[in-house]
Amino acid sequence: MTETTSHASAIRAGGVAITGLHKSYGSNEVLKGIDLTVAPGEVVCLIGPSGSGKSTLLRCVNLLETPNQGTVAVSGFDATDPEVDLNAMRRHVGMVFQQFNLFPHLSVLENCTVAQVKVLRRAKAEAAGVARENLRRVGLDGFEDRYPDQLSGGQQQRVAIARALSMDPQLMLFDEPTSALDPETVGEVLSVMRGLAGAGMTMLVVTHEMGFAREVADRVVFMDGGVVVEEGPAEQVIGSPTQPRTQDFLRRVLNPTDVEL
Amino acid sequence: MSTVNTTGPASGPNPSPGNSPQTGRRMSNRRRRQISLGLQAGVFVLAIVILVAVMDWPTLGQSVFNFAEIGPLFPDIILVGLGNTLLYTASSFVVGLLGGTLLALMRLSSFPPYRWLATAYIELFRGLPALLVFIAFGYGVPFAFGVQWPIPLVVMVSLGMVSSAYIAETLRAGLQAVPKGQAEAARSLGMPAWRAMVTIVIPQAFRLVLPPLTNEVILLTKDSSLVYVLGLAAYEYELTKFGRDGITALDAGLTPVLVAGVMYLIITVPLSLLARKFESRTNRTRV
Numbered sequence: 436m437t438e439t440t441s442h443a444s445a446i447r448a449g450g451v452a453i454t455g456l457h458k459s460y461g462s463n464e465v466l467k468g469i470d471l472t473v474a475p476g477e478v479v480c481l482i483g484p485s486g487s488g489k490s491t492l493l494r495c496v497n498l499l500e501t502p503n504q505g506t507v508a509v510s511g512f513d514a515t516d517p518e519v520d521l522n523a524m525r526r527h528v529g530m531v532f533q534q535f536n537l538f539p540h541l542s543v544l545e546n547c548t549v550a551q552v553k554v555l556r557r558a559k560a561e562a563a564g565v566a567r568e569n570l571r572r573v574g575l576d577g578f579e580d581r582y583p584d585q586l587s588g589g590q591q592q593r594v595a596i597a598r599a600l601s602m603d604p605q606l607m608l609f610d611e612p613t614s615a616l617d618p619e620t621v622g623e624v625l626s627v628m629r630g631l632a633g634a635g636m637t638m639l640v641v642t643h644e645m646g647f648a649r650e651v652a653d654r655v656v657f658m659d660g661g662v663v664v665e666e667g668p669a670e671q672v673i674g675s676p677t678q679p680r681t682q683d684f685l686r687r688v689l690n691p692t693d694v695e696l
Numbered sequence: 697m698s699t700v701n702t703t704g705p706a707s708g709p710n711p712s713p714g715n716s717p718q719t720g721r722r723m724s725n726r727r728r729r730q731i732s733l734g735l736q737a738g739v740f741v742l743a744i745v746i747l748v749a750v751m752d753w754p755t756l757g758q759s760v761f762n763f764a765e766i767g768p769l770f771p772d773i774i775l776v777g778l779g780n781t782l783l784y785t786a787s788s789f790v791v792g793l794l795g796g797t798l799l800a801l802m803r804l805s806s807f808p809p810y811r812w813l814a815t816a817y818i819e820l821f822r823g824l825p826a827l828l829v830f831i832a833f834g835y836g837v838p839f840a841f842g843v844q845w846p847i848p849l850v851v852m853v854s855l856g857m858v859s860s861a862y863i864a865e866t867l868r869a870g871l872q873a874v875p876k877g878q879a880e881a882a883r884s885l886g887m888p889a890w891r892a893m894v895t896i897v898i899p900q901a902f903r904l905v906l907p908p909l910t911n912e913v914i915l916l917t918k919d920s921s922l923v924y925v926l927g928l929a930a931y932e933y934e935l936t937k938f939g940r941d942g943i944t945a946l947d948a949g950l951t952p953v954l955v956a957g958v959m960y961l962i963i964t965v966p967l968s969l970l971a972r973k974f975e976s977r978t979n980r981t982r983v
Contacts, residue, residue: 550885
């Protein structure tokens with residue numbers, strides 16, 4: 436207890452420390468002992484083949500999935516302590532989903548204010564002010580009164596980012612944020628994320644966008660089969676990987692037309 | 697006509713075009729369709745003609761469409777009858793909606809005894825005739841426990857309890873149809889489970905089940921007529937009771953029942969159109 440507490444408090448705002456994380460669904464072990472840290476202000480990209488456990492790992496950080504074993508400390512909270520106030524913790528951790536998950540019955544502005552009002556108890560006017568500022572930040576001022584089904588995928592994902600930012604998070608989790616987008620709208624979302632990284636936001640990003648990872652990530656973590664296979668600076672892991680599995684994966688992703696069956 | 701029949705008897709119930717290539721080629725599909733349509737129209741017109749010919753129109757005018765005699769029904773059949781039908785329907789729908797929401801949430805609860813309780817209730821009240829529930833609350837309860845409660849309350853409780861079982865199942869389907877990601881997004885913003893349910897999931901579920909809920913109101917409107925089996929004071933009469941009493945009180949045959957029927961349709965047909973409108977809207981906006 437004392438050990439984990441001091442471990443958690445060692446993590447300053449936005450930081451993440453994961454040790455010995457295991458997660459299984461029935462007999463299917465998805466995560467087989469993951470150790471991972473994210474320093475405050477750092478941008479870490481998780482890459483790897485589908486089914487490698489990247490998304491599960493990300494969802495364990497804000498406890499959308501409950502780990503079977505191991506510890507997760509996030510932003511000063513010991514997330515795996517049974518006594519922890521998860522709702523309080525999640526207020527500091529923004530999450531962006533592959534399928535956007537905007538609230539379709541609420542306008543763009545309401546999407547960005549509802550949690551501010553209901554969770555942070557901000558006054559409506561204040562919440563609207565914060566929401567407008569974040570919508571401007573993602574390039575969507577003037578879209579306040581639209582509804583999600585009136586927006587393109589890229590616009591929806593940018594609203595989702597503004598919605599998360601409106602809670603003033605210390606850490607942002609991105610779960611394949613561009614995988615469900617039409618190719619022509621991927622760029623606008625990546626550009627918003629690049630801006631966030633540049634502004635010093637702590638980010639943990641599951642992505643297949645190798646160009647983005649190489650350019651924006653401070654560190655890249657390659658996962659396969661539920662374990663971290665290789666990690667290091669983006670240039671090193673993507674540019675000159677040392678592990679055969681990483682090399683094989685990157686060859687397939689970077690040159691999809693060269694793959695032989 | 698004769699060209700159609702040439703293939704028929706030869707090849708039995710399922711004539712194949714190969715049996716008579718010449719007629720098959722000569723008669724286009726379009727021609728076939730025209731003949732079929734003409735036949736149907738002919739049968740229809742014939743049936744109408746026979747019906748008109750055999751009908752005893754003077755008696756029909758006397759006993760079914762005798763609008764001259766129904767003056768005494770008005771204005772009470774509207775002010776009292778229609779009013780009470782609307783009141784009974786609305787009050788039982790409120791009970792049904794509240795009860796149904798509670799039951800649906802219990803049905804999806806992670807605490808097993810809630811689920812068992814809700815399942816037992818739903819199976820019980822979906823399996824019983826509404827009439828039996830009316831008799832239980834209207835006659836049985838006053839007789840057994842010596843309590844006298846007003847008829848509007850009996851209707852509200854009986855019909856409300858029955859409809860809450862149906863509404864619960866409808867709502868449960870609606871709640872389960874809201875994508876899981878909605879609750880996850882709400883939770884990731886720091887909302888507790890109940891808040892995510894109330895603010896994010898339930899409003900979307902209600903939108904999805906608006907058409908079946910409207911149908912439920914139509915059913916309630918019609919089922920409120922069952923109150924007719926209980927002893928009613930004049931001010932508690934609803935449409936069916938007015939129709940029934942009109943048969944003996946006025947010498948107009950079926951006409952009072954016809955009038956009551958029209959009143960029901962004045963409520964139910966717009967509701968039905970509304971349900972259809974909701975349905976097309978849901979189909980359009982859902983992802």
